[in-house]
Amino acid sequence: MNMKEMINKFKLSPLQFLFLIAGIVWLIVIAGTVYNLPDIPKTARDEIRNVITKDTTKVADLEFNKGKVIPGVQISAVLAPNEKLLAMGEASFKSTCASCHGEKGFGDGAGGAMLNPKPRNFHEKTGWKNGREMFSMFKTLQEGIAGSGMNAFEFLPVEELFAIIYYIRSFTNDFPPVTEEEVKKIDDTYDITRDKKGGASIPVAVAENKIIKEHNKNIDDVLSKIEKSGNAALTIFEKITSDKRKAIQTLSVNKEWQNNLQNFSKIITSNVNINGFKASASRLTSGQLSELQSFLKNMII
Numbered sequence: 268m269n270m271k272e273m274i275n276k277f278k279l280s281p282l283q284f285l286f287l288i289a290g291i292v293w294l295i296v297i298a299g300t301v302y303n304l305p306d307i308p309k310t311a312r313d314e315i316r317n318v319i320t321k322d323t324t325k326v327a328d329l330e331f332n333k334g335k336v337i338p339g340v341q342i343s344a345v346l347a348p349n350e351k352l353l354a355m356g357e358a359s360f361k362s363t364c365a366s367c368h369g370e371k372g373f374g375d376g377a378g379g380a381m382l383n384p385k386p387r388n389f390h391e392k393t394g395w396k397n398g399r400e401m402f403s404m405f406k407t408l409q410e411g412i413a414g415s416g417m418n419a420f421e422f423l424p425v426e427e428l429f430a431i432i433y434y435i436r437s438f439t440n441d442f443p444p445v446t447e448e449e450v451k452k453i454d455d456t457y458d459i460t461r462d463k464k465g466g467a468s469i470p471v472a473v474a475e476n477k478i479i480k481e482h483n484k485n486i487d488d489v490l491s492k493i494e495k496s497g498n499a500a501l502t503i504f505e506k507i508t509s510d511k512r513k514a515i516q517t518l519s520v521n522k523e524w525q526n527n528l529q530n531f532s533k534i535i536t537s538n539v540n541i542n543g544f545k546a547s548a549s550r551l552t553s554g555q556l557s558e559l560q561s562f563l564k565n566m567i568i
């Protein structure tokens with residue numbers, strides 16, 4: 268087959284034929300360029316690898332420790348922050364507290380996302396249960412906050428507890444000043460200068476797991492309470508949910524919907540499906556909405 272026959276066979280005009288040839292030449296040039304691309308230098312590859320491993324390295328978790336001695340501390344050593352305390356506090360905060368309270372203390376750690384109440388945002392001044400004074404924060408770490416995900420950390424060395432608190436205080440500059448009387452009061456209450464035999468600690472990962480399990484159990488309990496209620500609003504709930512457990516979870520995270528019908532409507536109609544509700548939730552009459560709201564308010568406390 269000569270060129271003329273080929274052109275005839277595919278019914279190409281001479282111009283189309285020219286374009287075809289130009290296209291083929293262009294592909295060959297591109298392929299050549301790609302083939303000749305320089306390899307990534309080894310040092311650059313190592314750098315990339317370093318960044319990747321750095322980011323995925325897990326900070327060592329606490330170990331189960333039974334009956335270890337918890338060293339006491341000299342009062343003079345913890346009256347004020349210094350470089351050593353702050354460095355110790357930073358390392359300890361990042362490995363022990365940041366999973367719930369967030370790297371920078373905004374209460375936004377992944378481990379705390381599902382908790383209710385939410386982990387404290389250390390940048391906020393209001394709403395603290397024990398308080399922001401050195402004594403109160405120390406008490407929180409010694410005793411935990413009952414009824415929340417905040418466990419006691421009394422098994423950590425006293426110096427480390429002060430170190431963590433000083434590190435948290437460095438997030439903002441408006442914490443109440445620490446006085447010697449206050450530290451003495453801490454000593455009167457918790458006998459911090461004496462070495463003590465510690466109780467058992469559990470690793471944070473185990474604690475988080477426990478919380479998640481408890482959380483799931485709570486959702487199951489609420490769901491079975493809802494289903495057994497026999498309330499008329501139950502029909503509405505079943506009609507507008509795509510995943511009842513997810514819906515309960517959505518309503519458990521933030522309860523601002525309980526006293527405001529507009530908030531309630533907003534929470535069940537935004538992120539439809541992801542939030543466990545169907546698009547039909549937006550078609551409820553205001554009468555149905557408020558009936559459902561007051562029903563769920565009694566179920567999700």
Ligand code: HEC
Nearest residue numbers: 363364367384385386387395396397398407412415416417
């Ligand atoms: C498993 C999640 C979790 C971890 C880990 C955790 N916290 Fe908390 N923390 C919470 C929650 C939840 C609250 C809110 C408690 C409340 O308001 O009832 C809280 C509250 C607090 C408060 C405020 C108490 C108050 O007066 O209201 C302090 C201080 C605190 N945590 C310090 C720490 C420190 C320091 C660490 C690390 C040694 C830590 N937390 C680790 C969940 C956690």
